[in-house]
Amino acid sequence: MVYDEMKVSIAMATYNGARYLRExxxxxxxxxxxxxxxxxxxxxxxxxxxxxxxxxxxxxPFKVRFHRNDSKLGYCGNFNAALMKTNGELVFLSDQDDVWxxxxxxxxxxxxxxxxxxxxxMNDAALTDDELNEVGLTKLGQIRSAGLPMKAFVMGCCCAIxxxxxDLCMPIPPGxxxxxxxxxxxxxxxxxxxxxxxxLQYYRRHETNESHFIANRTTKVKRRHAFFHSFKEVxxxxxxxxxxxxxxxxxxxxxxxxxxxxxxxxxxxxxxxxMLETAEDDLRFLKMRADVRARPLxxxxxxxxxxxxxxxxxxxxxxxxxxxDLLG
Numbered sequence: 001m002v003y004d005e006m007k008v009s010i011a012m013a014t015y016n017g018a019r020y021l022r023e024x025x026x027x028x029x030x031x032x033x034x035x036x037x038x039x040x041x042x043x044x045x046x047x048x049x050x051x052x053x054x055x056x057x058x059x060x061p062f063k064v065r066f067h068r069n070d071s072k073l074g075y076c077g078n079f080n081a082a083l084m085k086t087n088g089e090l091v092f093l094s095d096q097d098d099v100w101x102x103x104x105x106x107x108x109x110x111x112x113x114x115x116x117x118x119x120x121x122m123n124d125a126a127l128t129d130d131e132l133n134e135v136g137l138t139k140l141g142q143i144r145s146a147g148l149p150m151k152a153f154v155m156g157c158c159c160a161i162x163x164x165x166x167d168l169c170m171p172i173p174p175g176x177x178x179x180x181x182x183x184x185x186x187x188x189x190x191x192x193x194x195x196x197x198x199x200l201q202y203y204r205r206h207e208t209n210e211s212h213f214i215a216n217r218t219t220k221v222k223r224r225h226a227f228f229h230s231f232k233e234v235x236x237x238x239x240x241x242x243x244x245x246x247x248x249x250x251x252x253x254x255x256x257x258x259x260x261x262x263x264x265x266x267x268x269x270x271x272x273x274x275m276l277e278t279a280e281d282d283l284r285f286l287k288m289r290a291d292v293r294a295r296p297l298x299x300x301x302x303x304x305x306x307x308x309x310x311x312x313x314x315x316x317x318x319x320x321x322x323x324x325d326l327l328g
Contacts, residue, residue: 013042
């Protein structure tokens with residue numbers, strides 16, 4: 001198959017995006033290889049988002065399909081709705097406030113062509129302030145500087161997804177918090193993630209961004225910053241509520257993997273079974289830790305030591321997880 005002849009979709013989720021939306025739409029129109037369709041689902045915006053999109057649709061040669069949700073679906077649900085309406089063989093995810101470089105679609109098609117096994121291809125992004133002024137940092141650069149693993153790079157707005165993967169893992173189960181995490185975990189499990197170091201867009205940071213991941217900061221992040229950031233998270237907040245949410249999300253993930261596995265082609269079943277086993281082990285560990293943290297101090301200390309001796313923390317955050325459990 002010649003991938004430049006593939007049908008290309010962009011899936012965009014909007015919500016009160018009028019302030020920045022025009023610049024992103026114009027960057028689609030300025031692509032050296034324009035999309036075949038732009039699918040936009042709007043989560044009941046109360047500003048001029050819809051008017052901006054409908055005016056834009058009159059000026060471009062590709063299809064623009066706008067859908068307004070009957071009720072608010074939330075960030076993940078809105079993207080799920082957009083993705084489910086796409087028809088492309090290669091589907092790009094887009095936020096409403098970024099700006100793509102003119103060669104993004106063309107270059108990413110080339111990456112897909114050179115890597116036919118890749119289910120998701122990803123590009124790097126330049127971090128900017130809210131006025132789109134570059135700060136001299138990129139998302140991949142921040143992740144590497146912070147000493148984070150490449151699995152931490154899950155930015156939906158930097159993804160192009162093959163239809164094959166979407167057919168496998170969609171729809172996203174209700175209650176899952178992040179659409180890109182859901183999709184990327186399958187790409188990782190199936191060894192289908194390909195990362196390109198080329199910067200192909202601006203990633204605008206402002207006060208209303210959904211993501212507060214440390215690597216999204218517009219100042220240089222180093223290993224010590226990442227360590228103290230995670231250490232601070234251990235010491236603050238409603239940790240009991242967080243652990244309940246974490247366990248709930250993990251159970252949703254397991255239920256979702258089981259559904260995908262039951263419908264998956266044979267070629268994916270082995271890797272999906274391994275993915276399911278890992279997810280079930282992670283849930284078991286989360287529940288053990290929650291049980292230990294609920295105990296009185298001495299029993300909690302003994303329980304944590306027991307988990308350390310048994311090597312249960314080997315796939316967690318190590319010392320920080322141990323400290324979190326000791327603190328209760």
